[in-house]
Amino acid sequence: MRAAVVCGLGGSLPPRIVTNDELAQRLDTSDDWIRTRTGIGRRHVVDPGTTTSHLAAEAGLRALKSSGHHTVDLVVLATTTPDRTCPGTAPTVAARMGLTDVPAYDVSAVCSGFVYALQAGAGAIAAGFAERVMVIGAESFSTILAPDDRTTSVIFGDGAGAVILRAGEPDELGALQHFDLGSDGSMADLITIRGGGAEQRSSGSPARPEDSYFRMDGKSVFFAAVRRMAESSRAVLAKTGWGIEDVDRLVAHQANIRIIHAVAGQLGLPPERALMNIERVGNTSAASIPLALADGFACGSLRAGDRVLLTAFGGGATWGSASLVWPALSSELTLPIENATPLLTAH
Incomplete structure (x- = not known):
């Protein structure tokens, strides 16, 4: 049987950091209250003009680089915050990465989205439809939060993560x-x-x-x-x-x-x-x-x-x-994502 094997990994976070103390300046909250109830100390938030597709493409390119491959046969994007209601965001992400003529589609399952998308990518490989699949989870959640809602504003942040799957054997590392x-x-x-x-x-x-x-x-x-x-x-x-x-x-x-x-x-x-x-x-x-x-x-x-x-x-x-x-991956990703050099510099 063909198995889907993880062979690449990447992530992307917007540079702007919002601390608990910054939120406490405009909301009825405190750093201690947030940490005690959520475990969160800070979160990354997109700047105006940065969208989910920007974060997704950066993470996808980083994952592709770590895999040693140059292209994939399918892009599956899990997101709750698409760039537009219509069309889907995955084709935009593929285009930003220079992956022309590659099938791409969105999966909408909110916080379960990445696991759903991972299953879809693995299924495409098992069925023989694809040899390599890029699976991305990406969100610009700050864009859909009510600014005065303490219960959500303190919890959510923006970012993207991606893996590359390739066809392989069930007993391989990474399968x-x-x-x-x-x-x-x-x-x-x-x-x-x-x-x-x-x-x-x-x-x-x-x-x-x-x-x-x-x-x-x-x-x-x-x-x-x-x-x-x-x-x-x-x-x-x-x-x-x-x-x-x-x-x-x-x-x-x-x-x-x-x-x-x-x-x-x-x-x-x-x-x-x-x-x-x-x-x-x-x-x-x-x-x-x-x-x-x-x-x-x-x-x-x-x-x-x-x-x-x-x-x-x-x-x-x-x-x-x-x-x-877990597989033996390339050492390309050796630093926390915050310290990684962006691969896409222009929006």
Whole structure:
């Protein structure tokens, strides 16, 4: 059987950093309040004129460079913040990278988006449609947050992460092992933007100003996320034939430090095995897992042969998990993403 093998990795963060103290100057909050409840100390935010496609293309090019390849047969972009409602953003990303005539499409599963896109890329390779696939998670989440909403403004940040998959053998280092995906549309109101879609436009009523911004029922999301990520993780471990003791690294969606710790606790996994970069980048939605992988590799927390469990929960509601054995990647990515030299200099 053909397997999808991770052979490249890259990330991108906008240069502007917003600290908790800066947020506290305009919101009823403090650095201590934010850190205690979320584990976040700062986040990166796009400047005017920078969009999701800019971040995605930078991460994609960095991943392509680390893979040693020059092109791919397919680009799959997971995002909640497309450049436009129509058309999709993935073709724009491919064009920015100089990948002409390459099929490209978006996946919309909010914070679960990268795992969904990863499965789509692996499926394309398994079916013989592609030899190499670029999978990107990218967000400019700051553009959809209500400036006065303390519950969301302190959590989310912007960024992008990408991997390159190539066709290979199931027993190779880097081979994706198994997936578990799920959804429950009855929970759509937990994480949503009510305005701007066909539902609101066909209602005959004008959109309320607040409906153009992202809203989240934090308490309900917490319990649903912990439950679904733990259940999905157990399911994918059973498919893979791993016990929890076999997992070297848990890379959960970087939603909230308490959620990550709760998922690890539900699984019976020592908390030190959970890879986290949320303190420095916040919750970057679909970009959070690939950014955590890139940071983990750069700092040496991910080593070739490590058995890795990925898991996420997002709007929809959606959730998903995947297992893989970490590959021996190029040393191109040896510094934290913040210190990397941009590959794209012009917007």
